[in-house]
Amino acid sequence: MNTLLPTSTAGSLPKPSWLARPGTLWSPWKLEGDELVEGRQDALRVSLAEQERAGIDIVSDGEQTRQHFVTTFIEHLGGVDFERRETVRIRDRYDASVPTVVGAVERKNPVFVEDARFLRRQTTRPIKWALPGPMTMIDTLHDIHYRSREKLAWEFATILNQEARELEAAGVDIIQFDEPAFNVFFDEVNDWGIATLEKAIEGLRCETAVHICYGYGIKANTDWKRTLGSxxxxxxxxxxxxxxSRVDLVSLECHNSRVPMELIELLRDKKVMVGAIDVASDTIESPEDVADTLRKALRFVDADKLYPCTNCGMAPLARGVACGKLEALSAGAELVRRELASQDEAGSVVPG
Structure with a gap:
C-alpha cells in the first residue's frame, strides 16, 4: 500500500433488509435459489459502494454472501454433519448448538473463490478477504472423529491453505484469518495455534493478517468483557x-476498550490493524475520536505500519450507523495523515 494509514474494516458489514433481517447477527436469508445468488451479489455491490463512498482504502465483501463467519465455510466441507448437533461452550463464553465432525474433513470445492472473483471485478482498490482461523473453527464444532483439538486444527489449516491459495489467484490482496479463540486458549495458541495459522498461510505471496478481538457487540461478549477487570x-x-510468526498484519481491538495501548509494543516491526471504531455501540465516533486512538497507537507502532480499522465486524448494527462509523474512520485517519505530513515538512526545513 502506498497510502499512509490505509483504512479497512475488520470483517462483516450490515446486510440490506431485503436480504436478511436488519440488526440480527447470522439472520436467515430472505431469498432462495437463483434469487438468493443474485441478491447476495447485489448486496456485495451495495456494501462495496458504501465502503468506497466512505473513503475506505482496503475494501472487502462485507461478508454479504455468508450467514456466519465460521460455519458458512464449514458448510462446504465434507466430514461434518449439520443434522447431528450438540450443544458446546463457545470460547468459554456461551452455549451454542453446533454440527458434529463425523469423518475426515475435506474441501471438495472452492468456497468463496467465485465471490472473490466477483468482488475483484467490481473495484480497482486493494481487497481483503476474511477466512475463519483453524482454532476458531474447531471451537465451533463437536468432534467425535479426531477427538483431538490439535489434530483437527491441523486438518483445517491444510484446507484453509487450499482456499487461501485460490483466493490469492482470484486477485485478493490481503487474506485475513479470524481467530477470536486466540484471546481465550493462550497455552494452546502458543503450543500449536500459531503454528497451524502459519500452515494456513504457507506459500502465499499476498499479505496475510490475523484478526484477534473481543467479539461482536452482542450480550454474551459484552457480559464477558465486564468480568475482565480494569x-x-x-x-x-x-x-x-x-x-x-510469518503473519504480516495483526488486527486488534483498541477504541473504547481496556486494552493497554502499550501492548502493541510487543508487536514491534509487525503491521498493526488498530481498531479505532467501537462495534459494541450505536454511537458514531467523531473523526477526532478516531484520530485520538490512532495518535495513542503511533507511540508504539511506526506510521508506515499502522492500518486504521474497526474493532470487529459490524453486521449487527444498523446500516446508517455502520456507514457513519466508516466515514468517521476515514476522516480520522485523514486528520492524522495531515498531522504527520506537517511534522515531516517541519522536520525537513533547514534552519537559516
Whole structure:
C-alpha cells in the first residue's frame, strides 16, 4: 500500500433488509435459489459502494454472501454433519448448538473463490478477504472423529491453505484469518495455534493478517468483557509469539476498550490493524475520536505500519450507523495523515 494509514474494516458489514433481517447477527436469508445468488451479489455491490463512498482504502465483501463467519465455510466441507448437533461452550463464553465432525474433513470445492472473483471485478482498490482461523473453527464444532483439538486444527489449516491459495489467484490482496479463540486458549495458541495459522498461510505471496478481538457487540461478549477487570491484557500472552510468526498484519481491538495501548509494543516491526471504531455501540465516533486512538497507537507502532480499522465486524448494527462509523474512520485517519505530513515538512526545513 502506498497510502499512509490505509483504512479497512475488520470483517462483516450490515446486510440490506431485503436480504436478511436488519440488526440480527447470522439472520436467515430472505431469498432462495437463483434469487438468493443474485441478491447476495447485489448486496456485495451495495456494501462495496458504501465502503468506497466512505473513503475506505482496503475494501472487502462485507461478508454479504455468508450467514456466519465460521460455519458458512464449514458448510462446504465434507466430514461434518449439520443434522447431528450438540450443544458446546463457545470460547468459554456461551452455549451454542453446533454440527458434529463425523469423518475426515475435506474441501471438495472452492468456497468463496467465485465471490472473490466477483468482488475483484467490481473495484480497482486493494481487497481483503476474511477466512475463519483453524482454532476458531474447531471451537465451533463437536468432534467425535479426531477427538483431538490439535489434530483437527491441523486438518483445517491444510484446507484453509487450499482456499487461501485460490483466493490469492482470484486477485485478493490481503487474506485475513479470524481467530477470536486466540484471546481465550493462550497455552494452546502458543503450543500449536500459531503454528497451524502459519500452515494456513504457507506459500502465499499476498499479505496475510490475523484478526484477534473481543467479539461482536452482542450480550454474551459484552457480559464477558465486564468480568475482565480494569485492564484487558489477554494480548500480552500471545503477541510475543505472533511477533516472530510469518503473519504480516495483526488486527486488534483498541477504541473504547481496556486494552493497554502499550501492548502493541510487543508487536514491534509487525503491521498493526488498530481498531479505532467501537462495534459494541450505536454511537458514531467523531473523526477526532478516531484520530485520538490512532495518535495513542503511533507511540508504539511506526506510521508506515499502522492500518486504521474497526474493532470487529459490524453486521449487527444498523446500516446508517455502520456507514457513519466508516466515514468517521476515514476522516480520522485523514486528520492524522495531515498531522504527520506537517511534522515531516517541519522536520525537513533547514534552519537559516
Amino acid at each position: 485492564e484487558w491484557r489477554q494480548y500480552e500472552r500471545i503477541f510475543p509469539r505472533l511477533r516472530s
